[in-house]
Amino acid sequence: MTNSHQSKPVDDAVNVDVAVIGCGPTGATLANLLALSGISVLVVDREPAVYPLPRAVHFDDESMRVFQAVGIADALAAQSRVNPGMRFVDEHDRLLLDWPRPVDVGMHGWHGSYRLHQPALETLLRESLSHHDRVQIELGVQLLSVEEDDEFVNLLLQNVATESQIQCTARFVVGCDGANSLVRHYVGAHMEDLGFRERWLVVDVLLHSEQPELGDHTVQYCSTRQPMTYCRNPGLRRRWEMALPAELSDAHALEENRIWQTLKRWIQPEQAVIERKAVYTFKSELASRFRSGRLLIAGDAAHLTPPFMGQGMCAGIRDASNLAWKLAWCIRNPAHSFSRLLDSYQQERSPHVKQYIKAAIQLGGLINSVDAKSVESLIESNDAEALRMASIKPAIGDSDWVLELFDTTHHQGAMCAQPCLADGTKLDDFTGYQFVFICRPELSAWGGLVPEGVAAGLVVLNTRDHPELEQLLDSMHQNAVLVRPDRYVLSGMLTLDEAQLTNRSLIGARLV
Numbered sequence: 001m002t003n004s005h006q007s008k009p010v011d012d013a014v015n016v017d018v019a020v021i022g023c024g025p026t027g028a029t030l031a032n033l034l035a036l037s038g039i040s041v042l043v044v045d046r047e048p049a050v051y052p053l054p055r056a057v058h059f060d061d062e063s064m065r066v067f068q069a070v071g072i073a074d075a076l077a078a079q080s081r082v083n084p085g086m087r088f089v090d091e092h093d094r095l096l097l098d099w100p101r102p103v104d105v106g107m108h109g110w111h112g113s114y115r116l117h118q119p120a121l122e123t124l125l126r127e128s129l130s131h132h133d134r135v136q137i138e139l140g141v142q143l144l145s146v147e148e149d150d151e152f153v154n155l156l157l158q159n160v161a162t163e164s165q166i167q168c169t170a171r172f173v174v175g176c177d178g179a180n181s182l183v184r185h186y187v188g189a190h191m192e193d194l195g196f197r198e199r200w201l202v203v204d205v206l207l208h209s210e211q212p213e214l215g216d217h218t219v220q221y222c223s224t225r226q227p228m229t230y231c232r233n234p235g236l237r238r239r240w241e242m243a244l245p246a247e248l249s250d251a252h253a254l255e256e257n258r259i260w261q262t263l264k265r266w267i268q269p270e271q272a273v274i275e276r277k278a279v280y281t282f283k284s285e286l287a288s289r290f291r292s293g294r295l296l297i298a299g300d301a302a303h304l305t306p307p308f309m310g311q312g313m314c315a316g317i318r319d320a321s322n323l324a325w326k327l328a329w330c331i332r333n334p335a336h337s338f339s340r341l342l343d344s345y346q347q348e349r350s351p352h353v354k355q356y357i358k359a360a361i362q363l364g365g366l367i368n369s370v371d372a373k374s375v376e377s378l379i380e381s382n383d384a385e386a387l388r389m390a391s392i393k394p395a396i397g398d399s400d401w402v403l404e405l406f407d408t409t410h411h412q413g414a415m416c417a418q419p420c421l422a423d424g425t426k427l428d429d430f431t432g433y434q435f436v437f438i439c440r441p442e443l444s445a446w447g448g449l450v451p452e453g454v455a456a457g458l459v460v461l462n463t464r465d466h467p468e469l470e471q472l473l474d475s476m477h478q479n480a481v482l483v484r485p486d487r488y489v490l491s492g493m494l495t496l497d498e499a500q501l502t503n504r505s506l507i508g509a510r511l512v
């Protein structure tokens with residue numbers, strides 16, 4: 001992967017192309033992808049170190065593909081664990097619902113589900129950032145305020161330890177500043193409550209030695225009395241989460257004696273140490289807007305998902321991948337209006353994440369509401385197959401930008417698979433975080449139609465040179481596909497005419 005573009009400040013007042021507020025998984029991923037696109041980035045986080053309390057323990061193949069683009073996938077895979085799936089059981093351990101996750105590598109070139117230790121991921125993302133010349137990371141620095149004008153955003157930052165203030169100017173600011181986002185306030189967004197709000201205790205333990213009897217599946221213990229979750233995390237880490245009754249205070253819930261008492265069915269104090277514990281209120285919220293002018297929000301700043309599907313962080317990673325190439329385009333083309341392209345960010349991402357939030361709420365409902373009577377009826381009324389659940393794969397929302405750009409709507413919004421090329425190289429490793437045009441030989445004339453210079457950000461692959469890509473086109477019933485850097489299909493094409501139309505649209509939009 002190369003940094004083909006080096007953006008230049010328009011005048012001396014511009015410090016940086018993009019200021020990313022918050023260096024959690026969303027901000028760190030976004031900053032990495034922007035850096036790969038040749039964009040200068042300032043990342044600030046008010047905390048001096050990665051968040052220490054227990055949070056994400058799961059991510060999926062789509063997120064892994066983004067981490068692959070960043071360049072940390074192999075290192076992350078080495079510290080993660082392939083997850084065989086999730087089981088929902090009743091208080092007598094009777095299986096209510098099975099959600100097996102394929103243990104084979106799937107269409108994205110990775111396993112469908114991984115277990116991780118979130119600080120390990122965040123450390124890798126930060127290490128990767130430190131290798132980019134055009135990225136400046138300031139830890140222990142918080143955003144105090146922003147002020148936007150037509151061309152820039154002026155930021156007032158503060159070193160938390162010394163209280164000294166720092167001024168900065170950026171073309172765009174992205175608030176990846178978590179659930180209590182300050183940038184969201186400046187965007188003028190409110191959080192729509194989608195209906196889930198519960199207080200849970202989360203406990204991470206470190207086993208002294210392997211205890212295979214605990215099992216490798218995630219288990220949701222469904223109950224009206226004491227809903228709980230067990231997670232088999234990498235190495236000797238294991239997690240239990242439990243819903244808290246309203247009358248139990250946080251302080252009482254966090255008492256170690258009480259925790260061991262709750263866990264005694266599975267584990268005794270002499271078998272492990274409690275590594276981390278925290279009480280959270282799990283919420284389901286979606287921001288009313290993701291952008292105002294040059295200010296945007298991403299990750300938990302834009303949406304909150306109950307953790308039952310392990311998708312909150314994954315949604316932030318998808319935000320970063322969707323947004324980075326769009327911001328890069330806006331910065332490379334300062335004379336063009338950016339509104340429509342940047343509006344597509346919310347139009348595409350908001351309905352997508354909403355589907356995950358709703359599915360997580362449904363699962364939360366199941367975990368909470370199952371009593372002995374409903375179990376009996378569930379088991380009687382279903383055969384084994386009906387008790388199986390499959391992963392959802394929502395398409396991104398339609399955007400005005402795409403609808404205006406293309407006459408055809410073949411496969412827009414679907415994700416492109418990642419096969420391996422003949423020498424074993426994964427497709428994305430070959431292409432980098434770029435636009436890719438994959439075509440049958442008869443449409444490859446299209447590639448030659450792109451004027452010199454315009455094609456700088458486009459990789460063209462035809463099936464004569466890469467017969468291993470035939471199956472990819474066959475599966476989509478297309479003769480060519482144009483794939484965005486976030487691996488979504490921008491357009492499929494059947495004929496050379498359609499390809500030429502696409503070509504003109506791209507040049508018109510100066511996309512590649």
Ligand SMILES: Cc1cc2nc3c(=O)[nH]c(=O)nc-3n(C[C@H](O)[C@H](O)[C@H](O)COP(=O)(O)OP(=O)(O)OC[C@H]3O[C@@H](n4cnc5c(N)ncnc54)[C@H](O)[C@@H]3O)c2cc1C
Pocket residue numbers: 021022023024025026027044045046047051054055056057058059141142143144176177178179181182202280298299300301307309310311312313314315316
């Ligand atoms: C118990 C639990 C389990 C979870 N399990 C999963 C899971 O298995 N899978 C999954 O995908 N997700 C899971 N999640 C959700 C996941 O942890 C979050 O979605 C994810 O951490 C959000 O990342 P982010 O980068 O958007 O925000 P954060 O990680 O919250 O990062 C925001 C950063 O912004 C910084 N910041 C805030 N304000 C300012 C400011 N004014 N100036 C400078 N910096 C600022 C903060 O210090 C912080 O570092 C879980 C969450 C919880 C609580």
